[in-house]
Amino acid sequence: MPIATINPATGQLLKSFEPLTPQQIEAKLQLASETFPKFRALSFAERSRMMGKAAEIIEQGREELGRLMTTEMGKTYRSAVDEAVKCAWACRYYAENAERLLKDEIVETGPARTLVRYQPLGVVLAVMPWNFPLWQAFRFIAPGLMAGNVGLLKHASNVPQCALKIEEILHEAGFPEGAFQTLLIGANQVEPVLNDPRVAAATLTGSEGAGVQVGVAAAKNIKKVVLELGGSDPFIVMPSAKLEDAIATAAKARVINNGQSCIAAKRFIVHEHIADEFERGFVAKMEALKIGDPMDASTDVGPLSSAEAVKSLHEAVCASVKAGARVLTGGKPLECSGSYYAPTVLTNIPTECPAYREELFGPVACVFRAKDIGQAIAISNDTRFGLGASAWTNDPREQERFANEIEAGMVFINKMVASDPRLPFGGVKASGHGRELGVHGIHEFTNIKTVWIEG
Numbered sequence: 001m002p003i004a005t006i007n008p009a010t011g012q013l014l015k016s017f018e019p020l021t022p023q024q025i026e027a028k029l030q031l032a033s034e035t036f037p038k039f040r041a042l043s044f045a046e047r048s049r050m051m052g053k054a055a056e057i058i059e060q061g062r063e064e065l066g067r068l069m070t071t072e073m074g075k076t077y078r079s080a081v082d083e084a085v086k087c088a089w090a091c092r093y094y095a096e097n098a099e100r101l102l103k104d105e106i107v108e109t110g111p112a113r114t115l116v117r118y119q120p121l122g123v124v125l126a127v128m129p130w131n132f133p134l135w136q137a138f139r140f141i142a143p144g145l146m147a148g149n150v151g152l153l154k155h156a157s158n159v160p161q162c163a164l165k166i167e168e169i170l171h172e173a174g175f176p177e178g179a180f181q182t183l184l185i186g187a188n189q190v191e192p193v194l195n196d197p198r199v200a201a202a203t204l205t206g207s208e209g210a211g212v213q214v215g216v217a218a219a220k221n222i223k224k225v226v227l228e229l230g231g232s233d234p235f236i237v238m239p240s241a242k243l244e245d246a247i248a249t250a251a252k253a254r255v256i257n258n259g260q261s262c263i264a265a266k267r268f269i270v271h272e273h274i275a276d277e278f279e280r281g282f283v284a285k286m287e288a289l290k291i292g293d294p295m296d297a298s299t300d301v302g303p304l305s306s307a308e309a310v311k312s313l314h315e316a317v318c319a320s321v322k323a324g325a326r327v328l329t330g331g332k333p334l335e336c337s338g339s340y341y342a343p344t345v346l347t348n349i350p351t352e353c354p355a356y357r358e359e360l361f362g363p364v365a366c367v368f369r370a371k372d373i374g375q376a377i378a379i380s381n382d383t384r385f386g387l388g389a390s391a392w393t394n395d396p397r398e399q400e401r402f403a404n405e406i407e408a409g410m411v412f413i414n415k416m417v418a419s420d421p422r423l424p425f426g427g428v429k430a431s432g433h434g435r436e437l438g439v440h441g442i443h444e445f446t447n448i449k450t451v452w453i454e455g
Contacts, residue, residue, distance in 0.1 A: 035178025120148030226434030231387030259363035
């Protein structure tokens, strides 16, 4: 895949980049390695000052950053500006809280002085996706750098200008050049970087395939890795729910980021007593969405990231329909320039078809009916993924069952799944392992060291 900016709303190639040469990669690795001992020695106050400045730069430049994200991957400008603001929030959260989150933990063991100390690992390679080009990177950057690590970013090849802009922001904020560097490299160059002994660990957000490759490479080198992979998140609606609120949120949860989010709701599991009403309302909401220019403030759904993304999504929809699924609305690409796909609702979905088994990365919703809470939970868990889940019920017993029995890293009740700097983010099963954000996220790339002092 070329390293290039191709506007998905128009298909126009705007800018292309040559991948780094082996010599250039070596220079960046060496600089990161040399910077780490000096950077980790800085006080929390010094790192906090720089991270706080990064937050200010992002907030002040949020409109420019929004335009850049929209141009490179097609998200609506409104959501892109919101993404920039959220990155500033994460920077500020860790700037203000990292010292507290990483303070020594005293353990009472008797007369000895015993404690747990959190220390940085070193150079961490971050392999990031295109769908949230700033947020995905900053949810590693903010905790990772505040912990004293230094970072190397291998971003997705279709958002190179975002990748370079992130590096620029951090350097402008005062971080040493070697504390964070962008690597404009192809996927085939990731493993050699991870194999390098100067790289201590890696974090990846992306597809299962990419996760397997990075996970295997990390395992061979006995290196820590955090993987946040795909999701096929359930959105469950029970009779006690406020149905109007659930329907309105369902449409938003499915088409967030033009349907290209790992935590977007994808499987809508509705109790049979309210299923007809839910379907009518949900289809109406999906059909009312405005599709168009992502820079237009009134647009609800912009293009997919590429023409290839549209092709893959439509092939999955067609295969599912051929297997017996029924289209309630949409089900096809839009006949216009750019990579647009109609918001789609499928029902009557057979178990052996892409809509049931795969993560459909685009504005395609799958509706299932359940006779009771037990069947709703069973359908929810009948997937190899386990990232997030949203359940809508005002019955306290049902709420407790969903919280306990759904196999996911995150369960939200009467709210759509979302990431928050204060809370751990990640999944189980094929959705990956490890956590980002919260106290757990900042601990991931530390040496959790036991210290025992006698006398």
